[in-house]
Amino acid sequence: MDTVQIYKELQAWFDYDNYVDVESCTLKGLHKELQVRKNILDSIEFFGEGDVYFNQILAGKPLISKTFDSNTHLTESQTHIRQVTFGHIESLKRSLEMFSQESFVKGSDQLTKEVKEQPLTQSMRAVFMRTNESRVYTHFDLENSSDEEIIGSLRALLPVWRKEYGINSRKQEAFGLGKILKLVDYRILPMIDLLMWAKLKDVSLSNTILSRLLYPKLTDEVRGDEQLKDTDRPIAAKAMSGETCKNIESFINKNRHLSDLSVSQLRELT
Template sequence: MNASQVMKAVKQWFKLSNYDVLEEITVDDLSYEISRRVALHKYDFGNEEHPRHERHLEEEAKIMAGHPLLASSTEKLPPSAKKKNPLTDSKLHVRHMTINDISRYEARLRELNLLQRTSLLPDAPSTPVSKDAGIRRLTDIDTFDPGHPLYFWLNIRLVTDEEVVEHIKRMLPQWRKEYDVGEPDIGSFRFGLSNVKKVINMRIIPMLDLLFWAKRNDVKISYEQFSRLLYPNDSEIIRGGAQIKDTDKPFAEKVLTREFDRLFNLWLSKNDYMMDTKVANAMKMNEKEEDEKKEAK
């Protein structure tokens, strides 16, 4: 497609005003809208056997139909129907062991000849093959990698929440040193209300949808075309192609990273009162913070 054909094709589905609804959803929902787009941008649509293939196609169809809300709604939903963001990552990485976990691990220990039946009966209990085998830690058995978590004993009846947090804080550096597992670096930039405001004011979600459409159609949208689409002539704000290139698109690319998603989630975990706050209200709160900082100076 040449430049005029690209613009004509884009305008068949893209309308900036459709994205006004993003200010009416909650900050939690905004984080989820971003995470869905991250998944779309990374997904290989040639993999039709993927269990979420149909979901990705449905979300793509929504974008192409001019409906930017992929996973949220402006309607009031009952609490049970709402996604609660702070526990999303927590339950992925810190959770109870299940019967399935124990069953799989028992099978693994049998393969390694570390467990044996006390008799030939099928329901006979399992015991370690020796005293030495019995005191080995699970991380001594398998390679400690993303597929094999660090299991540890925690009795919440005997210790307070503060003690649990303090003990784990002290042990984590020792465990990381022992297993040569450094802490993931996700804190290269600060996350706060200003980032929420930038996502809206810099029109990042509509830009992500334009980038997604271009990728799916194997075409390129120039920086000047982005400027015309995201900041039309009747817009109160005008940003040229140079600003799109130097500021807006690099920030959009940052939004597509796992780092941004984790920092957004971590920020919501620490500020869970913001979860059900409308994006429009959150932006006003940020403006108030900025005014107070200016007055303090």
């Protein structure tokens, strides 16, 4: 596909005006937008196609957060702590059956005494030859423990668990409102959509094409090829990797009072 054809196809669905309402998105909403796009990208990479949300973007309705229930967002969006489902347990049991049949009493589906007494995660890491499983399955007693007691126990146990499993703590970059607002100012959401479309079509988008599409009006303060190359595309790449989504999640967890403020309201705080 040559440049002229690429540009024609992009003009058929992409309109920057569809993104201007991002200023009214809440901080939780902006986080949701990035979450959705990471899922779309995973679908493209694994299945060679988008999903229902990508179809919505291509239909000219790219602000997904306008249609979801923000009241459930906090519990559903957490990356680092999630409640264990029966599906998780079922999956772990299947893995034991496939890779470590000696974990069961011969001729039955009962776990051996030794396996029953092992911490779940340590057992699964052994099954996968210590290459795959880095999650720790645990439980909190909400009724008989205060929040401070649970948090205190986690603080005490985390270094112990990391030593046992040989997994060092992930370094987290400094991340604040300034970087969040740059996602909007540098038009990262529409850039991600353009780059996802290019990945789906297996074509390359030059910085020149991106600049023309993202800054279509003569009154725009245009960010040119060098700015896109050195700053904007690397920011988009980090967002597409899921790293920015994690950073915003962490920021929201530390600043819950800001989570329902819109982008325009957040600007007033800087």
